[in-house]
Amino acid sequence: MSLEGRVAVVTGGARGIGEAVARVLAARGAAVAVWDLNLEGAEKTAATIQEAGGTAIAVGADAADAAAVAAAAGRTREELGPVGILVNNAGITAYQPFTTIGEDAWDRMIGINLKGPFLVTRELVPDMLEAGWGRIINISSSSAQTGAPAMAHYAASKGGVIGMTRALAIEYADKGITVNHVPPGFIDTPLVRQGPVDVEAVAATMPMKRAGQPEDVAHAVAYLASDEAGYVTGQTLSTNGGRYLV
Numbered sequence: 230m231s232l233e234g235r236v237a238v239v240t241g242g243a244r245g246i247g248e249a250v251a252r253v254l255a256a257r258g259a260a261v262a263v264w265d266l267n268l269e270g271a272e273k274t275a276a277t278i279q280e281a282g283g284t285a286i287a288v289g290a291d292a293a294d295a296a297a298v299a300a301a302a303g304r305t306r307e308e309l310g311p312v313g314i315l316v317n318n319a320g321i322t323a324y325q326p327f328t329t330i331g332e333d334a335w336d337r338m339i340g341i342n343l344k345g346p347f348l349v350t351r352e353l354v355p356d357m358l359e360a361g362w363g364r365i366i367n368i369s370s371s372s373a374q375t376g377a378p379a380m381a382h383y384a385a386s387k388g389g390v391i392g393m394t395r396a397l398a399i400e401y402a403d404k405g406i407t408v409n410h411v412p413p414g415f416i417d418t419p420l421v422r423q424g425p426v427d428v429e430a431v432a433a434t435m436p437m438k439r440a441g442q443p444e445d446v447a448h449a450v451a452y453l454a455s456d457e458a459g460y461v462t463g464q465t466l467s468t469n470g471g472r473y474l475v
């Protein structure tokens with residue numbers, strides 16, 4: 230499943246799942262633009278890819294800011310060419326009992342996790358329409374599938390991502406563009422390590438008795454980005470080690 234000749238954008242590619250996605254797409258031949266708020270981290274990811282013989286650039290960008298997204302897209306097109314693969318991965322989380330969620334916290338969550346993918350997709354989809362080929366993969370969350378306490382704003386944002394995925398899948402079904410989402414389960418990343426969760430204890434409750442690794446998600450994304458996945462759209466490819474069965 231070669232991605233040779235494709236240009237990919239991975240938002241939030243400085244660390245965690247996004248870093249692994251960027252590496253795996255590049256290993257399959259895609260030229261990858263690593264977008265992140267954290268430019269230093271994005272540069273590290275790009276350097277790792279280049280050291281392995283791949284093509285990558287690092288772009289410092291807030292994926293939830295329309296002007297920054299337009300600038301990042303411009304640089305990406307200039308240096309790598311039109312974008313065919315988009316992985317909307319950048320996101321934040323928070324744990325707050327429902328009645329303590331303030332409007333600011335709600336708006337920030339929706340702004341980054343849902344408006345961000347809207348802005349980035351709206352910016353890049355014209356490249357795909359022009360080419361008659363595109364792959365959009367949204368990183369959603371098992372929290373939107375199962376529900377999760379103290380995460381109403383997070384689950385709502387990811388539920389929105391799932392709805393947008395399905396709407397765009399139909400809108401672009403006859404344009405050569407597929408749109409799918411990957412809901413990770415419990416993946417061992419800096420985001421999870423920074424939360425109030427005992428990673429080893431939760432991992433022990435999983436059917437596979439382990440947390441997922443970022444690469445587990447990255448390989449699912451790489452499949453959806455491939456030519457071979459061309460008849461798969463609007464779908465959910467859960468990477469959760471059997472924790473939740475659709």
Ligand SMILES: NC(=O)c1ccc[n+]([C@@H]2O[C@H](COP(=O)([O-])OP(=O)(O)OC[C@H]3O[C@@H](n4cnc5c(N)ncnc54)[C@H](O)[C@@H]3O)[C@@H](O)[C@H]2O)c1
Binds near residue numbers: 242372412421
């Ligand atoms: N780790 C898990 O268990 C898990 C489970 C379900 C869903 N997810 C989702 O997977 C995605 C990646 O999660 P992770 O665990 O790798 O997180 P992470 O915090 O380790 O990495 C997220 C990256 O996104 C970047 N980022 C955040 N906001 C940004 C913005 N506005 N613009 C550009 N970059 C931004 C951060 O700088 C960081 O590099 C998120 O959307 C998250 O909600 C993760």
